Amino acid sequence: MIRLYRTLIKQSFEETFAYRGTTILTIVFGILFYAIVILTGSVYFSFAKDIFGWDFTDYLNLVTTANVMTYLYEFLFVQSQEALTSQILEGTLDYSLIRPVNTYWFHVLYRVDFPSLIPLILTVGIEWVIIARIRLSFSQILLYVLIVMLGTLFIFCLNQIAVTATFWIDGLSALAGLPEYIMDASTRPAKIYPKVIQVLFLWILPSLTVTNIPVSLRYRTSFRAVIWLAVVDACLLIASKFEWQRGLEQYVSAN
C-alpha cells in the first residue's frame, strides 16, 4: 500500500506541473482567501479590542489554526474526494474495485493536492510566530499539533461522509459544501453563539472544539475536550467506512 501511495503521489506531482496555470492560481487564491479572513477580523477588533476575553492575537491564532487544518485537509484529501464524486455518478469505480487493494483507502489517498502545500507552509510559518509570541510550553505545542491532526481528520470525515452520500443522492450538490460552511462558521470565538449552539458544536458535532481549543491552550488546557474530539473522530471514521461499504452495494457500474 505504501509503494502504491508513493506512485499516486508521484502522479499527483506530475499533474501539478502539467497544469501549471491552475497550480499558480490555486496558490494565489489560497493565500488571498487567508488574507481576506484576517482583514475581516481586523475590522471586528478595530471596534472592540476585547471580545469575550479574546484579543486580535487570539483571533489571528484561531483563523490561522483553522486554515492550517483546512489546507492540510486539502493537501491530503480534497482532490481524491472531488474525483470520487464524479466516479460514483459516472459509474467508473470498477477500475479500482477490481484491484487487490483496500478500495476505501485507495480512493481516500488517490491524489495529493500539491498547490495547497504552499498556503499550508505559509500558515504554519505564521502560526509558528504566533506560538512563539504567546509562549506556549513544549507540552502545549505537542498538544496543539495533536489537536491540528485530530481537527484535520474531523474535516476529512465530514467531507468524506458528504461525498459518499452520492451513492444514494444524485444532484444534492449543496450537501458537499455543507462541511465547508460548518467549518467556516466555526472560525469564530465559540462564546459569541447562544448556549444551545455552543453545546451542539462543542460537544455533539465538535467543529467549534476543533478551532477554539488550540487558541484556549494559551489560557488553560482542556484534556477532556481533546479526548472527546478523538472519540468523535473515531466514530466518524467508522461511520464513513460503514457508509462506504453500504454505498458500494448501491453502486451501479456504467461499464
Next chain:
Amino acid sequence: MKYLVSFRNAFYSTIAYRGNFVLRLVTVSLQIGVAVFMWQAVFRFSGKGDIAGIDPLQMTYYLIIVNLLSLIFSTSLIFKFSQLVRSGNLTILLLRPVKLLVQAFFEYVGLSFPYLIIYGFVLVVSSETSSQSFTEILMTLALFAIIYITFFLLISAMSLVSFWLIQVWPMRPVINALFMLLGGQAFPLQVLPQTFRWLEYTPFALAGNQLALLSLGKVSSVQMLLVFLASISWSLVFLILIKELWRKGIHAYEGVGS
C-alpha cells in the same frame, strides 16, 4: 421565446432539486447567524449604540439582506461553463442557433428566481425600518435590475477563463471571500476608513453592500447616481472583456470529448 425555455428549465431545476434548495437556505441561514452573532458581540464589547450610522437592528436586517443577495448573485455559471469546456460539450451549444450570452442570462435569471421571491418578501418586512417613498422604492428596483445585469456580465467574463484553466474550483472560495469582503457580507463597507471607501463601487460591493443599504433606505440620491454610473461603466468594461476573451478563448478551445 426560445430563451424563455432556458429560463423555465433553470427555474424548474432549482425547485426540482428541493434538497439543494433547502440546503442552500440552511447554509445561508448559517452565514447570517455567524455574521449577526459576531456583530452583536462587537456592538456589546465596543459599547457603541451605532457603527457607521447603523444600529444593531439595522445591522441584523442588513446582514440578512446581503446574505440573501449572495444567493441571487450566484457564481454557478462559471463552474457550469468550465464543465462544458472540459467535456467538450460546448461544441453542441455552439452549433445551436442561439446567442450563448442571452441564453446564459435567461438561465441565470431562472436559477435565481426562487431566491428573488424570498428577497422581495424580506424587503417588504425590512421596509418597516426604512422610510422610503414610492419613487425611491422604484429607483431601488431599477438599480437592482441594472446591477443584476452588471454582475451577470462579470460572472460571464470570469467563466471564460475556463478556456485556459483546467480546474476552476480554486476560484470558488476566493469568489465567496470576495463577496464576503467587498460585497459587504461580513460587514458594511461604510465601517472602513475613508481611504477605502472607493471599494463601495466595485462590482461585488454594488451587488452586495450597496443593494442591501439601498433596501434599507441608507443611500442618498447622489450616491444612487454614483452607483448607477459605476454599474453602467462596469457593464461596458465587462462587455468588452467578454468579447475579447471569447475571441481568443474560442481559438484555444479544443472540443475534446465532443
